[in-house]
Amino acid sequence: MIQRIGVVGAGTMGNGIAQVFAQAGFVVRLIDAVPAALERARGTIEKSLTKFVEKGRLTAADREAALAHLSIGTNLDELADVDYVIEAIAEQAEAKAGVFTRLDAITRPHVILASNTSSISITVLGAATARPDRVLGMHFMNPVPLMSLVELIRGQATSAESMLTATNLCMQLGKTAVEAADYPGFIANRILMPMINEAIYAVMEGVGTPEAIDTVMKLGMNHPMGPLTLADFIGLDVCLAILDVLHQGLGDPKYRPCPLLRRMVAAGHFGRKSGRGFYSY
Numbered sequence: 001m002i003q004r005i006g007v008v009g010a011g012t013m014g015n016g017i018a019q020v021f022a023q024a025g026f027v028v029r030l031i032d033a034v035p036a037a038l039e040r041a042r043g044t045i046e047k048s049l050t051k052f053v054e055k056g057r058l059t060a061a062d063r064e065a066a067l068a069h070l071s072i073g074t075n076l077d078e079l080a081d082v083d084y085v086i087e088a089i090a091e092q093a094e095a096k097a098g099v100f101t102r103l104d105a106i107t108r109p110h111v112i113l114a115s116n117t118s119s120i121s122i123t124v125l126g127a128a129t130a131r132p133d134r135v136l137g138m139h140f141m142n143p144v145p146l147m148s149l150v151e152l153i154r155g156q157a158t159s160a161e162s163m164l165t166a167t168n169l170c171m172q173l174g175k176t177a178v179e180a181a182d183y184p185g186f187i188a189n190r191i192l193m194p195m196i197n198e199a200i201y202a203v204m205e206g207v208g209t210p211e212a213i214d215t216v217m218k219l220g221m222n223h224p225m226g227p228l229t230l231a232d233f234i235g236l237d238v239c240l241a242i243l244d245v246l247h248q249g250l251g252d253p254k255y256r257p258c259p260l261l262r263r264m265v266a267a268g269h270f271g272r273k274s275g276r277g278f279y280s281y
């Protein structure tokens with residue numbers, strides 16, 4: 001039975017993932033090499049839980065219980081006794097593969113090692129371990145506490161049993177799991193990123209202002225956020241990294257990242273997190 005969850009990486013996604021597991025009653029250990037990132041993550045989780053209490057979606061006792069389920073640490077070795085791990089470090093293939101090799105050595109052999117990667121190959125991460133049948137993708141959407149989808153990615157060697165375990169966990173979190181095959185970008189980013197990229201081409205070519213493009217997609221297509229607001233929210237550096245994976249992995253020029261996106265990232269205009277992207281924050 002899965003009770004103890006290890007989460008590696010305390011960034012936006014890692015802290016959201018830790019929160020939803022803690023809220024669902026799992027014992028969660030959140031690991032990050034940087035103590036300040038862990039403190040920030042705890043603060044973010046506390047704020048999010050407080051928001052849910054204010055909205056009547058959670059009782060104050062549930063909030064306290066969730067916080068009591070959560071512990072933080074800086075060393076991967078602290079995951080030796082967990083039942084399931086989700087890695088959510090930065091989107092760098094070599095760094096992720098290195099974490100998987102270490103997790104393979106640290107955790108017990110039957111434990112499933114999942115990655116929250118948005119586009120890196122699960123098969124490659126599985127090959128960095130001696131348990132590729134127990135490596136899969138568990139791709140949450142941002143903001144994790146609000147979004148009900150989890151994309152589950154089956155690598156070349158992932159077993160049906162591992163996929164079933166992950167699907168059941170998603171149900172326990174109150175989220176809907178959708179299975180995707182291990183091709184670049186899986187389903188979510190295979191479709192989302194070309195839309196965002198096209199919106200950036202439309203800005204570059206002067207088809208419309210960012211405000212005009214976002215308004216068309218919000219009011220015309222009922223999207224909750226326009227594609228440029230969403231790109232700023234995801235992070236323009238993250239969007240570029242995913243488009244590079246699609247372009248390289250699929251080899252089709254339709255996925256080439258827009259030069260304006262490259263230029264904005266080169267300038268350090270990463271969107272909301274840097275205070276400037278298509279909009280100012």
Ligand code: CAA
Nearest residue numbers: 048051052118140141142143145146188189224225230234
């Ligand atoms: N925890 C708790 N509450 C939160 C929260 C969190 N983490 N984040 C936001 N909220 C609250 C807000 O504070 C707000 O509360 P109030 O109503 O009291 O102000 C409430 O949720 C609603 O937020 P907003 O007012 O900002 O309004 P919204 O109706 O636009 O909802 C949203 C926000 C759910 C994010 C919505 O805009 C949305 O669905 N946007 C699209 C998100 C999306 O596409 N995500 C996927 C990104 S792609 C990805 O993640 C994968 C990848 O690989 C790149």
